[in-house]
Amino acid sequence: MAFALTPEREIELADIFGRYPNKMAATIPALHLCQDQNGWVSPEVVAFVAERCEVSVAHVQGVVTFYTLFNQKPVGQHQVWVCRTLSCALRGADDVLHHCEKRLGIHVGETTKDGKITLRTAECLAACGQAPMMQVDKDYHENLTLEQVDVILDRLKRS
């Protein structure tokens, strides 16, 4: 089925188009908007964005495959990103990551069986002074202890 945005998001898309001198420039923001609604960038989303931004499907596909934040397949309801770059690694990022894997019973890149949580690693998220850290959906959790990680994961599981 063809993809369509909710009326509220349509208003936002119109606003996005108003910011740039041409439609192509809206490609990345439009993809974010669609992914927020759909959870991932399906072929239908690609077709939708191509049509609205007046670019080819190949162009949109090229953009989607370039940037790591676009999900090219369905993902869990919540995204847990553990930063593993040096400043965080010096402060225990590996322990946080392994703890998440054990606690969730999955490896990095996988989604829990109930479809709730996808565990991922991230590269430096500009929170190096508050390491170790992870991003859960749109929120940063910083200066993490393993106990705090448990609280965060338990809350996600129950949500």
Added chain:
Amino acid sequence: MIKHTNYLSRTYKLPDGHKLAAYEGVGGYKQARRALSTMKREDVVEEVKKANLRGRGGAGFACGVKWSFMRPHPTKPAYLVINADEGEPGTFKDRTIMELNPHSVVEGCIIGCLGIGAHAAYIDVRDELHLSKARLWEAIKEARAKGYLGKRPFGVDYEVEVYVHTGGGAYICGEETALLNSLEGRRGEPRFKPPFPAQVGAFGCPSTVNNLETIAAIPTALELGCEEFSKLSALHDVRDGGTRLFGVSGHVKTPGVFECCVGLTLRELVYDLGGGVLGDAKLLGVIPGGSSCPILRPEEIVHAPDEKSPLHRWHGQSVLDVPMGVDTYRALGTMLGTCCAIVLSDKADPVLAFHNLMRFYRHESCGQCTPCREGTGWIERILDKIVAGEGSMEELNLLHDVASGIMGNTICAFGEGAAMPALGFVQKFRPELEAYVTSGGKSGTGRLTP
């Protein structure tokens, strides 16, 4: 000497410091109003040149000089593009400005637009920084509602619009021409230069790309008078002026972002602002300004007997005591970069730190240029083997060759950004790397944490 300042961060500790009322309470928007009402484009450029404001994004190019490269085009508009991609590992300073003093960015954009002859500014924020984006949008809306943005800001006939753009998560989009591609809705692959952005930038139009901290410093520079601003710095005489944000992370007791005059030393950053090495362990090394800057070791002594050397004043002293400046650090064989240091104590295994960074560069290489795409892969794979205890001396020697083969052979500076720290580690931790090879990976602590 540490000289704390409170300009860029003046709203950080105020209640609702990110709001317009707080910003105006500390003198905000007076400089934009003054510039638009009383200054011409050339006046702004000449004044900003005197600030010796070296770009805070990594390359350290003087802001006023960069603005002077902009020439009015007969048919095309000009654009100001603000780089808030903040992806360089170890760097977390721009985020504090966006979250806690976003109006300084908006005010800087107004003055910057006038300075380069543009009527629109795009602030490109990496997507993950949701609070930063929200705070910037909120600031833009407040400023517009007050009549500080739009068709006639402050009642002056000089339109200025400011927008927030967001990318899709790729370190390379911090590189200015990749950033322009991301802004145009394309894959974030760096472009060939020339043409430089001042000739062909965003949407094919003349553009200036400035780091977010650079633009946020502009209102302060105008407020103090640009020459006075420059003189705050201990390196004013070598044209490295003003005050800036210093970050410190890793193995220090009090990591964070601190605003100080330019000229702070690494020793002060680590031991005073950073509170000293975690657990009072020994300092192993410091990556001074984001991961692309070659590591410095505390045992290194400045050797600059030549009186003409920018380092002569510190001849015979520890590298830790050289003021952190763009040119002083270049002369040390490293870079000041983003001025956010990563500290390693002797509890950290340097081979693992090296491995961690090279994995990052392999992951983030955009793949356009063969030496970088293949070279970063080679380096990572050799280090995989060395860390696993399966590396050979031959492979260890190959690290140097591969890294050297990237240098100078790529479209953008990502190549050097990956190769230079690699060469630094190979040179400065050679015994540790060799020990890994001869012991089959058993020589190190095998940990990065204390």
